[in-house]
Amino acid sequence: MNFNDKVIYQIYVKSFMDSNGDGLGDIAGITSRLSYLEKLGVDYLWLTPVFVSPMNDNGYDVADYRKIDPSFGTMEDLENLIKEAKKRGMGIMLDMVFNHTSTAHEWFQRALQGNPKYKDYYIFKKGADGAPPTNWESKFGGNAWEYVPQFDEYYLHLFDKTQADLNWENEEVRKELYDIVNFWLNKGVSGFRFDVVNLISKPDLFENDALGDGRRFYTDGPKIHQYLKELNRNSFGQKEDSLTVGEMSSTSLENCVRYSNPSEKELSMVFNFHHLKVDYEKGDKWSLKPFDFQELKDIFDHWQTGMQEHQGNMALFYNNHDQPRVVSRFGHDKKYHKESAKMLATSIHMLRGIPYIYQGEEFGMTNAYFTSIHEYRDVESTNYYEILRKEGLPEERILEILQAKSRDNGRTPVLWNDEEGRGFTHGTPWIPFAKGPSVSAEKDLNESDSIFSYYQKLIKLRKTNPVIxxxxxxxxxxxxxxxxxxxxxxxxxxxxxxxxxxxxxxxxxxxxxxxxxxxxxxxxxxxxxxxxxxxxxxxxxxxxxxxxxxxxxx
The missing domain is CATH 2.60.40.1180 (Golgi alpha-mannosidase II)
Incomplete structure (x- = not known):
């Protein structure tokens, strides 16, 4: 199926709409805002993980793939959302985290009990001379291996230590994951976003990286295309109208063509993040540097041209739950707030590919501009606050970096109106509201020349113009x-x-x-x-x- 006339809207569930006053967004809250999303004109709603989780990484540490976390509601709430969205011509996409599970997952708990079947669901290795098996670094800082005394072994966690990497070499693991996808397809889910899916294939030999943090050994790994073809064949590939997108970490154009070319039968499209590193100083995210406009253009041109030449399909985006707000990052969120928000939307929506809108982007939400570490909730941000402190950076400088680079910039609650609770909650929000310019969805809906109305026009252009x-x-x-x-x-x-x-x-x-x-x-x-x-x-x-x-x- 061709998805080129579609537009996807990403919902960070925890921050979208709170229906019960507990300060957390939930599934029933999304259902209550479907008319708003229908008015915008989007086709699919991608929900960040709503599964049972300890929430050490805001749901990306899944403890049960088949159950809804009570903080988000019930299975009945999700089934109702699927049904009500379908009535309005919108499909629901779920976020599947298949590189790792929470260490609270039943599989990992059985592994810790010494059950050989479940221990082989994960990657356990002996250390080397009293040190971890390799010097690979976790994406969240520190070594990527955690010691388990009862085994005198370490398990791999490319992310937080409570997120243990799955062993995709194990055929039983792969079958478990295919069954999970089919479970949700049978519930009426229309698509899936696969989190850091190009990291699932690990090397045969685990060795130290003398040149970097280890990613060159496991990114776009040796069996990744075999695994994705198998996943396609055994689950969503049986339904032609299922939309799939893979989040690709530190990937290559060559691999992304294969991931997304329809003839390969892997995924519908890919996310890549090269264009969102143009404000990194020498590749370091935790630095301050004006974005390199020429580099941004060169990256867009390289990927647009390469994907076009080889019939690959790209997801088009600036914003998501892991990124700062683009109007604060590449735009001018003060003097030219409205103009730069619209310009940035145009620059991405008119490219070749499928555009994604991240909640609040459509009316110009900005970075959080928090002034204290106590306002931050993101595990990556709090970890790096401590790392930068130990490196000797002054508090003021660290907070300036966090204001520009923290993932929490994209995670503050949606500003629905200007009332107390901002239309998001009747309680205390789980994270403070953004402190930037006074914007809200309600305000934009009541203005004829608003950012929201401009997004409506961009979406209509895509749907009616074959050239786009x-x-x-x-x-x-x-x-x-x-x-x-x-x-x-x-x-x-x-x-x-x-x-x-x-x-x-x-x-x-x-x-x-x-x-x-x-x-x-x-x-x-x-x-x-x-x-x-x-x-x-x-x-x-x-x-x-x-x-x-x-x-x-x-």
Whole structure:
């Protein structure tokens, strides 16, 4: 099935809508907001994990894949959400965490009891000379192996020590996971997002990494394509309309083509994160650096061109629950808040691929701007706060880094209105509300020129314009210091997309790129985030953070 006319909306359940006043978002809360999502025009709702979990990593540490965590509601709540969403033309996508389970999972608990069957569900190794089996680093800091005294062995955890990596070499493990996918398909689930799925295939030999943190040994591992084909064949591949997306950590274009090319029968599309590391200083996330605009464009161009050439399919996104808010990161969330939010949306939605909207993005939610470590909840952020303190960074600098880079920037509750509790809860929210500009969904819904209304128009353009759905991609003005411009083409029809990423006025010449002047018949404005098109000396004048989408007919 072709998904190129679809738009996916991501819901971080814990922060979306609280229906019972306990300060935590829940499934019934999502159901109560379906009319809002229908009005936006999205097709699928991707829910972050709602399964039973100790919540050490906000649900990405799953203790039971077939049961709903009581903090989110009941199985009946989810079944009702699936039914009500379907009535409105929306499918539900679940987030499956198959690289690891919680150490509270029954499988791991049986492993700790010495049950050989379940011990082989995980990766246990002997240490070397009193040290862990390898020097690999956890994604959350520290060594990636945890010692178990009763076995005199270590288990692998690429993430938190309460998230033990599964042993995909074990056929029984793979069958368990396929059965879990089929269980949810039978409940009426329409798709799946697979968390860090390209890390599931570990090497035959576990060895120290003298060059890095170990990821080169297990990223896009030796049997990853075999495993994904098997997963496809034994579960969602039996239903052609199931949408799947794989989160790919530190991946390569070559592998992502294989993951997402329909002929490979693995996944519908992939997430990659290379474009979200352009503000890392020498690859270090926990640093402060202005984003490198040229690098951002080069990465987009490399992936768009490569995926197009080999028929791969990309998920298009800036925001998610693991990323800071893009309007604060690459935009200007103060003076040009509305303009930059719309421009950034345009720059990503018009590319070749399938766009994802992260909750609150559609009305311009910003970073949290917390001023104390006590306001943070994310395990990665609190871990790195301590690491940076031990490295000698002053408190003020650490908090500045967290304000820019913490995952909690994307996890603050949705600001539905300006009342107490912000329309999210009648209780105390599990994490404080963002302290940025005063924005809310209600405010945007009542404005004709709002960010929300602009997202509606972008979604409508995708659904009605075959060039945007199926057209080729080509970058223009590749080395321009401020503009990201590209053209989509299908046959003789074209769509020209111009984005100014900065607050200085820039000009784009239609003539120099072979386009005729703007008129009402063949070259017309499809959408802009400014009220009127500005043309000077036969050039399109792009004002601060302006976006222009132009349709060109033969």
């Amino acid at each position: 759905q199926e057209g080729s991609y080509e970058i223009l003005e590749k080395d321009h210091p401020s503009l990201f411009c590209y053209v989509r083409a299908l046959g003789e029809k074209k769509v020209l997309v111009l984005n100014n990423f900065y607050d200085q006025e820039e000009a784009f010449s239609l003539k120099s790129h072979g386009f005729p002047p703007v008129d009402e018949k063949k070259v017309r404005l499809l959408l802009s985030n400014y009220k009127e098109l500005c043309i000077k000396d036969e050039k399109i004048c792009l004002r601060p953070y302006e976006s222009v989408i132009i349709g060109v007919e033969p």
